[in-house]
Amino acid sequence: xxxxxxxxxxxxxxxxxxxxxxxxxxxxxxxxxxxxxxxxxxxxxxxxxxxxxxxxxxxxxxxxxxxxxxxxxxxxxxxxxxxxxxxxxxxxxxxxxxxxxxxxxxxxxxxxxxxxxxxxxxxxxxxxxxxxxxxxxxxxxxxxxxxxxxxxxxxxxxxxxxxxxxxxxxxxxxxxxxxxxxxxxxxxxxxxxxxxxxxxxxxxxxxxxxxxxxxxxxxxxxxxxxxxxxxxxxxxxxxxxxxxxxxxxxxxxxxxxxxxxxxxxxxxxxxxxxxxxxxxxxxxxxxxxxxxxxxxxxxxxxxxxxxxxxxxxxxxxxxxxxxxxxxxxxxxxxxxxxxxxxxxxxxxxxxxxxxxxxxxxxxxxxxxxxxxxxxxxxxxxxxxxxxxxxxxxxxxxxxxxxxxxxxxxxxxxxxxxxxxxxxxxxxxxxxxxxxxxxxxxxxxxxxxxxxxxxxxxxxxxxxxxxxxxxxxxxxxxxxxxxxxxxxxxxxxxxxxxxxxxxxxxxxxxxxxxxxxxxxxxxxxxxxxxxxxxxxxxxxxxxxxxxxxxxxxxxxxxxxxxxxxxx
Numbered sequence: 001x002x003x004x005x006x007x008x009x010x011x012x013x014x015x016x017x018x019x020x021x022x023x024x025x026x027x028x029x030x031x032x033x034x035x036x037x038x039x040x041x042x043x044x045x046x047x048x049x050x051x052x053x054x055x056x057x058x059x060x061x062x063x064x065x066x067x068x069x070x071x072x073x074x075x076x077x078x079x080x081x082x083x084x085x086x087x088x089x090x091x092x093x094x095x096x097x098x099x100x101x102x103x104x105x106x107x108x109x110x111x112x113x114x115x116x117x118x119x120x121x122x123x124x125x126x127x128x129x130x131x132x133x134x135x136x137x138x139x140x141x142x143x144x145x146x147x148x149x150x151x152x153x154x155x156x157x158x159x160x161x162x163x164x165x166x167x168x169x170x171x172x173x174x175x176x177x178x179x180x181x182x183x184x185x186x187x188x189x190x191x192x193x194x195x196x197x198x199x200x201x202x203x204x205x206x207x208x209x210x211x212x213x214x215x216x217x218x219x220x221x222x223x224x225x226x227x228x229x230x231x232x233x234x235x236x237x238x239x240x241x242x243x244x245x246x247x248x249x250x251x252x253x254x255x256x257x258x259x260x261x262x263x264x265x266x267x268x269x270x271x272x273x274x275x276x277x278x279x280x281x282x283x284x285x286x287x288x289x290x291x292x293x294x295x296x297x298x299x300x301x302x303x304x305x306x307x308x309x310x311x312x313x314x315x316x317x318x319x320x321x322x323x324x325x326x327x328x329x330x331x332x333x334x335x336x337x338x339x340x341x342x343x344x345x346x347x348x349x350x351x352x353x354x355x356x357x358x359x360x361x362x363x364x365x366x367x368x369x370x371x372x373x374x375x376x377x378x379x380x381x382x383x384x385x386x387x388x389x390x391x392x393x394x395x396x397x398x399x400x401x402x403x404x405x406x407x408x409x410x411x412x413x414x415x416x417x418x419x420x421x422x423x424x425x426x427x428x429x430x431x432x433x434x435x436x437x438x439x440x441x442x443x444x445x446x447x448x449x450x451x452x453x454x455x456x457x458x459x460x461x462x463x464x465x466x467x468x469x470x471x472x473x474x475x476x477x478x479x480x481x482x483x484x485x486x487x488x489x490x491x492x493x494x495x496x497x498x499x500x501x502x503x504x505x506x507x508x509x510x511x512x513x514x515x516x517x518x519x520x521x522x523x524x525x526x527x528x529x530x531x532x533x534x535x536x537x538x539x540x541x542x543x544x545x546x547x548x549x550x551x552x553x554x555x556x557x558x559x560x561x562x563x564x565x566x
Contacts (some may be wrong), residue, residue, distance in 0.1 A: 015037060019034060019037050020032070020034050020037050021034045022034040027281045027282075049341075049392060050340065050341045050392040050393070051392065051393045052343050052395050052396070052397055053393075053395070053396040053397070054396070054397045055384075055396050055397065055398055055399075055443070058443060058446040058447050058448070059443050059446075059447075060397075060398045060399045060443070060446075061382065061384075061398045061399050061440060061441055061442045061443050061445070061446055062399050062440070062441045062445075062446050063382070063399055063400070063401040063402075063403075063421075063438050063439075063440055063441075064438060064439050064440075064441060065436065065437075065438055066105075066108055066420065066437045066438055066439045067103065067108040067111065067114050067437045068111055068435065068436065068437070069086075069422065069434075069435035069436055069437045070093075070101055070115050070435070071086045071088045071092070071093050071097070071101050071435070072088055072092045072093060072408065072423055072424070072425045072433045072434060072435060073086040073087060073088055073408070073410060073422055073423045074087055074088050074089045074092075074125060074126060074127070074128075074408055074423075074425075074490060075087050075125065075128070075130050075142065075410065075488055075489065075490040076410040076412050076420065076422055076423075076488075076489050076490075077130060077132065077140050077412070077486070077487070077488050077489070078412050078413065078414060078415070078420075078486065078487065078528075079102075079132075079138065079140065079159035080132070080137075080138030080159050080486070080526050080542045081138075081159035081160060081161050081162055081163075081167060082104075082105070082106070082162055082163040082415060083102050083103060083104050083105070083159065083161070083163065083167060084102065084103045084105065084412065084414075084420060085100065085101070085102050085103075085118070085140060085157065085159075086100070086101045086102070086103065086422070087099060087100045087121070087125045087142065088100070088125070089124065089125065089126035089127075089146070089408070089425070090124040090125075090126060090146070092425060092433070098117055098118060098119050098121065099121045099124075099125065100117075100118035100119070100120070100121050100157075100170075100171055101115050101116065101117055101118055102115070102116040102118055102167060103115055103116075103437070104116070104163055104164065104167075105163065105414060105415075105416075105420075106163035106164045107163075107164065116166075116167060118157070118170050118171060119170045119171070120155075120157075120170035120171030120172050120173060121155060121171050121173060122173045122174075122175065123145055123148075123149050123150035123153040123155075123173065123175060124145045124146045124147065124150040124153075125142050125145050125146075125150075125153070125155065126145055126146035126150070126185075127144070127145070127146060127185050127186045127490075127491070128142045128143055128144040128145045128153065128187070128490075129142065129143045129144055129184075129187045129188050129189035129199065129238075129488070129490075129495060130142045130143070130189065130488030130490060130495055131143075131189045131190070131191060131197060131488055131495055131496055132486035132487075132488065132496055132525065132526050133191070133197075133525075133548075133552050134191060134195055134523075134524040134525045134526065134544065134546065134547070134548050134549075134550075134552065135548045135552045135553035135564050135566070136460070136544065136548065136553055136564050136565070136566070137158045137159070137553070137564035138159055138486070138526045138542070138544070139156050139157060139158050139159070139552075139564065140156070140157045140159065140488070141154065141155065141156050141157075141189075141197075142154075142155045142488075143155075143180065143184070143187060143189050143197075143199055143217075144180065144183070144184035144185060144186075144187045144199075144202055145185065145205075146185055146205055146206060147185070147205040147206045148183075148205065149175045149179075150205070151180075151183030151184055151185050151202075151204065151205045152175055152179035152180045152182075152183045152184075153173065153175055153179070153180075154173070154175075154178045154179055154180065154217070154556070155171050155172070155173040156171070156172050156173070156561055157169065157170070157171045157172070158562060158564065169562075172560060172561045172562065173560070174558055174560035174561070177556070177558040177560060178556040178558050178560070178561070180199065180215065180217075181215050181219065181222070181223050182202075182211050182213055182215060182223050183202075183204055183205060183211065184199065184201070184202030184203070184211050185202050185203045185204065185205040185206070185208070186201070186202050186203060186237035186238050186287055186491075187199050187200060187201050187202035187211075187237075187238075188200050188201060188238050188239050188240070188241050188493060188495060189241075189495055190241035190242070190243070190249070190495065190496075190523075191243075191496065191523045191524065191525050192216075192243060192249070192262060192523065193243050193247065193262060193518075193519040193520050193523050193524075194262070194519070194549055194550055195519075195523075195524045195546070195547075195548060195549035195550030195551075195552065196216050196217065196218065196220070196550045196552075197216065197217040197218075197552075198214060198216060198241065198249065199214065199215050199216070199217060200214045200229075200239055200241060200251065201213075201214070201226075201229050201236060201237060201238075201239055201253070202237065203233070203234065203237065207234075210229065210230055210233035210234065212225060212226050212227070212228075212229035212230035212233065213225045213226060213229070214226060214265060217555075218550070218552070218555045218556070224265050228253070228256065228258065228267075229253070232253060232254040232256065234288070235253075235254040235255075235284045235286065235287075235288065235289055235316070236253035236254045236286055237286060237287040237288065238286055238287045238290070238490075238491045238492070238493045239251050239252060239253035239286055240252035240253070240285075240286065240293040240308075240310070240493065241495070242295050242308065243262075243519075243520060243523045244259065244306060244330060244331055244520070245298070245302060245306055245331065245520050245521050246331045246520065247262055247520045248260060248261065248262065248268060248269075248330075248331070249261075249262055249265075250308060250330050252274070252285065252286065252293055252308070252310060253286050254284045254285070254286055254289070255273055255274045255275075255276055255281075255282060255283065255284050255285060256270070256271070256273060256274060257270075257271040257274060257308075257328075257330065258270045258271060259271070259330060259331075269330075269333075271328065271330060271335075272328075272336050272337060274310065274326060274337060275324070275326050275337050275339050276313070276315065276322065277315060277320055277322050277323070277324075279320070280315045280318075280320065282315070282316070283313055283314060283315040283320070283322050284313055284314065284315070284316070285310050285312075285313040285322075286313075287370050287491055287492075288314075288369045288370045288371055288374075289313050289314040289315065289316070289347070289369055289370070290312075290313065290314070290347055290348045290349075290369070290370035290491060290492050291310055291311055291312035291313035291314075291322065291346075291347070291349060291492060292310070292311055292312060292349045292350055292351040292361070292492035292493070292494070293308065293309065293310045293311075293351070293492075293493070293494075294308070294309045294351050294353055294359055294494070294497060294499075295307075295308055295309075295497060295498055295499065296308070296309055296327070296387050296499070297357045297387065297482075297499040297500070297501055298498070298499065298500050298501070298516075298521060298522075299500075299501040300501060300502050300503035300514065300516075301503070302516070302517065302521050305329040305331055305332050305335075306329065306330070306331065307327050307328065307329050307387070308327060308328055308330055309325060309326075309327045309351075309359070309385070309387070310325065310326050310327070311324075311325035311326075311342065311346070311349055311351060311361055311385070312325075312342070312345075312346040312347055312348075312349040312361075312364060312492075313347060314347040314368065314369045314370075319347075319367065319368045319369045319374070319375075320345075320367070321345035321346055321347040321364075321365065321366055321367050321368065321375075322345060322346070322347065323341055323342050323344065323345040323346070324339050324340060324341050324342055325339075325340045325342060325385065325395075326338065326339050326340070327340070338391055340391060340392050340394065340395070341392075342361075342383065342395060343381070343383060343395060343397050344366060344379060344381060345366045345367070345379075346361070346364045346365070346366065346379050347364055347365050347366075347367070347368055347369060347370065347375060348363065348364040348365055348370050348375060348406060348407060348409070348491075348492060349361055349362065349363055349364040349379075349492055350362055350363040350364070350405075350409060350410060350411035350421075350489065350492055350494075351385075351411075351492075351494065352411045352412065352413050352419045352489075352494070353413065353484060353485075353487075353494070353497055353498075353499045354413065354417070354419075354442055354537075355413070355417055355482045355484055355528070355530035355532065355537040355540070356442075356444060356482070356532060356535050356537060357386075357387065357388065357482065357499060357501065358384055358385060358386045358387075358442075359384070359385040359386075359387075360382060360383075360384060360385075360398075360411070360419055360440060360442065361382065361383040361384075361385060362382045362383075362401075362405070362411055362419070362421060362440060363379070363405035363406075363409045363411060363421065364378070364379045364405070364406070364409075364492075365377055365378050365379055365406055366378070366379050370407055370491065370492075371407060372407065372425075372426060372427040372428070373426060373427055373428040374407070375406055375407065375426065376430070378404035378405065378406060378431065380400045380401050380402065380403075380404070381397060381398070381399075381400050382398040382399055382400070382401070382440060383395050383396065383397060383398060384396040384398050384442075384443075399440070401421075401438060401440075403424075403434060403436060403438060404424055404426075404431045404434070405421060405423065405424045405434065406424045406425075406426040406428075406431050407424070407425055407426045407427075408423050408424060408425035408426075408490075408491075409421070409422065409423040409424045409434070410422050410423045410489040410490060411440075411489055412487055412489045412494075413484055413487065413528065414439070415528060415539050415540045416539045416540075417442065417444065417445060417530070417537045417538075417539065417540075418439040418440065418441050418442070418445060419439060419440040419442070420437065420438075420439055421437070421438045421439065421440055422434075422437045422438070443535075444535055444536045444537060447536070449534075449536045450473065450474075450533075450536070451473070451474075451533075451536050451537070451538055451539070452471060452473050452474025452475075452479070452531050452532070452533040452536065452537075452538045453471070453472045453473040453474065453538050453539070454469045454470060454471050454472060454474075454511075454531050454538060454541075455469065455470045455472060456468075456469045456470075456529070456541055456543070459541065459542060459543040459544060460543070460544050460547070461515040461543055461544065461545045461546075462515065462546070462547065463515055463516060463517055463518050463519065463522070463545070463546055464514065464515055464516075464517050464518075465514070465515045466512050466513070466514050466515075467512070467513050467514075467515065467543075468510060468511070468512055468513075469481075469510075469511050469512075469513060469531065470509060470510060471506070471509045471510070471511055471531065472509070474531065474533035474536075474538070475533050475534075476506035476508070476509060476511060477506075478533075478534070479504060479506055479511060479531055479532065479533060480501060480504060480531070480532040481501065481502055481504045481511075481513050481529065481530065481531050481532070482499060482500065482501050482529075482530045482532065482537070483498075483499070483500040483501075483502060483516075483522070483527040483528070483529055483543070483545070484498075484499060484527055484528040484530065484540070485497050485498035485499070485500075485525060485526075485527055486525060486526040486527065486528070496525065498522070498523075498525075498527075500516055500521070500522055500527070502514055502515060502516060504531075511531070513529075515545055516545060519546050519549070522545055522546060523546070524544075524545065524546030524547055524548065524549055525544070525545065525546065526542055526543070526544050526545075527542070527543055527544075527545055528540035528541070528542060529541050529542070529543045548566050551566050553565045553566040554566055
């Protein structure tokens with residue numbers, strides 16, 4: 001490294017490439033010179049390789065204190081009842097904690113009414129997976145856990161009530177009757193295009209042996225062992241999972257990615273290796289080298305290739321946090337990863353998809369890896385990633401918080417378009433357990449622009465169906481609609497995330513929205529429906545797209561669980 005002038009001043013001259021035979025210490029796949037020889041590269045363009053925007057004032061958004069917390073959550077979910085569930089690792093809170101609470105955002109100004117204590121959890125949800133089911137009740141599920149029986153855990157909650165009204169339902173669990181085939185700590189879950197749940201990976205519990213297999217809920221057969229999970233343990237935990245529009249299943253794990261056949265779960269394509277750090281191409285992206293991933297927006301008529309975005313991560317050994325995002329079109333056979341530098345290093349980030357098609361990157365640290373006491377220097381800055389801008393010009397530095405959000409922090413999209421930010425349980429003398437709950441207000445909130453609003457009568461959509469909304473505020477001339485998948489946020493993984501811009505046409509104050517065409521573009525599930533007047537979104541209404549093809553509403557067949565039916 002250095003300036004070209006230094007080479008010229010010291011009488012350096014170009015030599016044949018054949019004299020450069022020494023492999024690079026950071027990556028033996030490349031040659032770095034030999035003896036007194038040095039291979040060097042020069043950026044010949046006048047423009048910098050990357051450009052960041054630095055927002056100020058209202059354009060930077062704002063962190064605001066939202067409500068005092070009663071729990072340090074492991075996972076948060078926004079329910080179809082408009083409330084947000086928090087579940088905690090056993091032993092995190094007070095000795096008498098039930099491990100589960102529900103927050104009513106509409107009552108955040110009244111602490112005595114904002115939180116509801118939930119019961120019913122019988123095993124430890126520590127490092128479990130979570131999903132919102134496509135059944136008509138929008139039940140929430142957590143899968144797996146920390147040790148013993150907990151690792152087999154299957155726990156269900158049926159959201160009830162509405163903002164400002166009382167909810168009474170609790171979590172339900174009976175590990176003797178309903179359980180995974182394999183115990184799993186740090187697994188991931190995904191709703192498949194057929195409506196079943198795919199559960200991937202994990203360990204036996206408490207840093208135990210790997211569980212390099214996948215299984216389906218409800219059970220359809222035995223587990224399927226995966227050699228690529230065994231080979232990359234322990235750096236592949238909480239893998240990223242997405243149904244692709246072509247029907248395949250993308251799995252991102254450690255520094256690798258592949259596409260699986262949805263019927264056999266065999267590999268149909270191995271993607272190029274995911275790039276890491278400049279000084280360590282082997283840096284990883286999944287726990288414990290934890291980054292975060294998103295599927296970029298899909299837009300009607302759904303002809304453009306879908307793109308997957310992964311930001312942050314870290315390395316083994318020195319634990320150098322990653323300072324870049326990478327993206328790829330996984331269904332494009334000739335595609336490779338595009339690297340974009342972030343304004344700062346970040347491990348354990350959370351990314352939240354916003355209804356305008358942008359992504360908020362928040363939380364995490366600038367050094368270390370995920371785990372208790374294993375990271376330092378909290379990253380207090382939010383960054384907005386806008387995929388509509390040119391590559392290497394997509395990141396805007398936004399507002400800062402004063403609260404460290406380290407290991408076990410979360411971020412979820414609220415129905416009013418703000419981002420609820422919670423948690424931090426680093427178990428470190430330098431960074432306390434964090435009970436305070438914040439919101440990040442994006443620029444579309446802090447701008448003060450009037451927000452559109454709408455009503456809709458039908459919230460159960462078949463694929464390709466048309467649905468009428470009545471716009472009660474806002475200009476319909478260039479109105480857009482977005483569908484935001486129901487998310488379970490934990491460990492930088494937003495299970496269930498999807499951003500879809502369906503076709504919409506308006507006449508007067510009446511607009512018609514066409515549901516996505518099939519379960520590959522849009523796996524069955526619950527979505528927050530927003531409308532946008534320019535860049536300003538409305539508050540959302542929950543709609544279900546694609547029904548319940550796997551008949552999860554009739555599962556599980558156990559008297560310990562209340563079933564919504566189909």
